[in-house]
Amino acid sequence: MCDVILFWIEQGVHTFRVDNPHTKPLPFWQWLIGHVQSLHPDTVFLSEAFTRPRMMYRLAKEGFSQSYTYFTWRNDKREITEYLRELCTAPVADYFRPNFFVNTPDINPYFLQTSGRPGFLIRAVLATTTSGLWGMYNGFELCEARSIPGKEEYLDSEKYEIRSWDWDRPGHIVHEITRLNQIRRANPALQSHLGLRFHSIDNDRVLFYSKSARGGDNVVLVLLSLDPHAPQAGTLELPLWQWGLTDDASVHLQELFNGHRFSLQGKHHFVELTPRQPFLLWRLMPPG
16 A cells, blocks of 8 residues: 555655545554655645544544544534634644535535525635635535435436536636635635634624634634525624724724725624625734
């Protein structure tokens, strides 16, 4: 097995997705990954292990560079906040690096099956703004949701047949995904799952959180509706005290999707999100 991996590295392959590594002896992975990375330090091993958390974390300790997660099945506010806090807090944050896949060839999540285009936007924003690593399987950008009834599986799956896709079909979110990736490249705070803080908003269907780069010189604020079917509104509380500001201070913000700049004064502000636009991305600008 080691010789096979080294052969492909010589051909230019440096990323290996390992299917179900938890079904193999853990000392084997410790030896294999350690040996390969001693020769080729830039080699990445992705653990595709949808199993118990203890085993997922153990695989990370044995050397896997990153791992699939339970992100795909976290949909409501409590589930999302609890799971993300677990991943970005010690001791898990010390050794486990999550990769948030919004879907996979094997998983067509129930949420996406019934949410329409807004649901795909919601999951794309959540993945790209909370994890430094994210991925999607072909068709997500086209909002492909057709499923085998009662199963988290795609109808006419590419696992079993060759599909011909209309890459310009109506309702796709290619532009939004492109823009999200551009925003990620421009903001170091979004290039890691660390630096995440959840903030107060009086609606259980809306998330309000910030991502901060190490050193605090790049801060991105995210408002995200979890409801793909109806508008959601609420009053948020800006964490002015965390930025060394008084409760009546003004902050300067930039809306990252369109570049519009504006100011907000004080802690509390009313916001409304719709299925057409279920998110807002703001960057905290320096004073002046």
